[in-house]
Amino acid sequence: MKPESAVVSITVNGTPHRLEADTRRTLVDLLREDLGLTGTKIGCGQGTCGACTVHVDGVRVLACLLLAVTVEGGQVLTIEGLGTPDGGLHELQQAFIDRDALQCGFCTPGQIMSGLGCIGEGRANTAEEIRESMSGNLCRCAAYPGIVAAIADVAEGQGA
Amino acid sequence: MRPFEYARPSDLAQALAAAGPDTVFIAGGTTVVDLMRLDVLAPRRLVGLGDVAELRRTELDGDPVRLGAGVTMAEAAALPLVRERYPALAAAIDLAASAQIRNVATLGGNLLQKTRCPYFRDASSPCGRRRPGDACSALTGHLEQRAVLGASPHCVAPYPGDMAVALVALEASVEAATAAKVVTVQVADLFREPGDAPHKETVLGDGDIITAVLLPAPRGTSAFVKLRDRASFAFAAASAAVSLELDHDRVVAARIALGGVATRPWRSSEAESAVSGERLTPERAFAAGEAAFEAVARTHENRRGIALGARAVTAALLACRGG
Numbered sequence: 001m002k003p004e005s006a007v008v009s010i011t012v013n014g015t016p017h018r019l020e021a022d023t024r025r026t027l028v029d030l031l032r033e034d035l036g037l038t039g040t041k042i043g044c045g046q047g048t049c050g051a052c053t054v055h056v057d058g059v060r061v062l063a064c065l066l067l068a069v070t071v072e073g074g075q076v077l078t079i080e081g082l083g084t085p086d087g088g089l090h091e092l093q094q095a096f097i098d099r100d101a102l103q104c105g106f107c108t109p110g111q112i113m114s115g116l117g118c119i120g121e122g123r124a125n126t127a128e129e130i131r132e133s134m135s136g137n138l139c140r141c142a143a144y145p146g147i148v149a150a151i152a153d154v155a156e157g158q159g160a
Numbered sequence: 161m162r163p164f165e166y167a168r169p170s171d172l173a174q175a176l177a178a179a180g181p182d183t184v185f186i187a188g189g190t191t192v193v194d195l196m197r198l199d200v201l202a203p204r205r206l207v208g209l210g211d212v213a214e215l216r217r218t219e220l221d222g223d224p225v226r227l228g229a230g231v232t233m234a235e236a237a238a239l240p241l242v243r244e245r246y247p248a249l250a251a252a253i254d255l256a257a258s259a260q261i262r263n264v265a266t267l268g269g270n271l272l273q274k275t276r277c278p279y280f281r282d283a284s285s286p287c288g289r290r291r292p293g294d295a296c297s298a299l300t301g302h303l304e305q306r307a308v309l310g311a312s313p314h315c316v317a318p319y320p321g322d323m324a325v326a327l328v329a330l331e332a333s334v335e336a337a338t339a340a341k342v343v344t345v346q347v348a349d350l351f352r353e354p355g356d357a358p359h360k361e362t363v364l365g366d367g368d369i370i371t372a373v374l375l376p377a378p379r380g381t382s383a384f385v386k387l388r389d390r391a392s393f394a395f396a397a398a399s400a401a402v403s404l405e406l407d408h409d410r411v412v413a414a415r416i417a418l419g420g421v422a423t424r425p426w427r428s429s430e431a432e433s434a435v436s437g438e439r440l441t442p443e444r445a446f447a448a449g450e451a452a453f454e455a456v457a458r459t460h461e462n463r464r465g466i467a468l469g470a471r472a473v474t475a476a477l478l479a480c481r482g483g
Contacts, residue, residue: 135392136258
């Protein structure tokens with residue numbers, strides 16, 4: 001193994017993986033290129049747009065700003081890991097459809113993963129609070145009213 | 161990004177021993193990965209601090225309160241003790257970056273974040289902060305947000321962070337480990353003005369590691385105000401943190417710090433003097449904000465920074481009064 005490589009052990013959507021990666025590999029590239037999980041998108045590649053949002057060890061993070069080697073041993077949840085075992089949608093995915101919370105859809109996986117974090121952190125009590133908590137996710141189609149409504153729907157349904 | 165080796169020390173002694181030339185420590189990585197991608201940082205070795213348990217050591221019942229430098233911004237801001245006793249710190253963290261970044265970025269890494277000056281971030285532009293001896297490109301180029309305070313002919317880049325500004329007003333310190341010993345440095349003394357050596361950003365050495373943030377018992381109340389170009393997820397156009405002891409409406413003691421307008425987190429004794437012993441009226445608060453810039457010659461370039469900085473101080477002082 002080259003000195004600029006490392007073995008990374010990582011669990012993605014419940015499945016453990018162990019693979020050799022260049023130390024420069026970011027988590028988002030590892031997910032997309034090595035594991036074929038292309039639901040997580042790369043927008044800006046510099047931590048501004050939020051399209052690459054996934055959960056690591058239970059919190060929402062930006063996969064483009066994390067080197068895979070620094071996530072060693074981590075539990076990763078991506079958009080592919082949501083939904084029911086029989087292929088049904090997660091309730092927040094359904095809420096995005098019901099509320100028309102997307103147009104082109106490119107930012108949507110990141111919006112949904114971030115929205116889950118927003119609800120889980122208890123930051124979805126008012127529209128204003130949701131907007132602040134979701135400010136790390138940009139939507140070029142400006143579907144923001146629908147995104148806020150979808151998150152509010154699910155948060156209310158959970159008694160948040 | 162240039163190829164690099166990655167080391168993952170399991171304790172602080174190993175981490176300190178891993179320091180060396182062309183070596184960079186990485187904690188949350190939200191600054192380091194960004195700058196490596198831009199070629200602004202190009203280390204041959206990266207040393208991950210994620211397994212160093214000492215950096216997570218937190219003591220909430222101590223005096224001072226100790227927050228491990230490896231604690232994330234989100235974790236620190238969620239502590240009831242921080243929210244109740246150090247509101248300026250909680251606000252500074254809440255208003256910084258985005259939720260995703262706060263979940264990863266650490267307290268130590270946040271303090272050491274780099275300037276947002278576009279010439280620093282463009283590896284092909286001369287920049288004395290990035291490459292010792294280079295001339296400052298921003299001096300002759302276009303930099304909307306120049307440091308009003310603490311600038312030199314070698315660097316006019318503002319320090320971008322929020323948390324350090326709150327920590328200066330709270331008279332907090334950092335604990336740092338060097339190869340030889342553990343040192344404690346007031347956050348107000350941690351950062352250097354650029355002078356003729358802008359690449360020397362702090363008083364710490366290259367291989368030193370910030371191990372904790374130390375918060376003295378709060379005196380009075382505190383507040384942090386951040387002014388920015390949009391409502392959320394933006395760096396400060398100007399910010400101010402105030403720690404204030406009031407006797408009814410009279411100021412017994414004030415500690416005032418400014419951000420976004422200075423080359424380092426800036427404590428203003430001029431602003432403090434302008435309110436000490438005085439009744440805290442809106443007019444007096446604004447006079448204090450203006451006093452922070454009384455030594456600065458007004459130019460077309462610094463008008464905006466002065467106006468915003470003075471108003472940030474005003475708002476933070478009045479927030480301590482409860483409105």
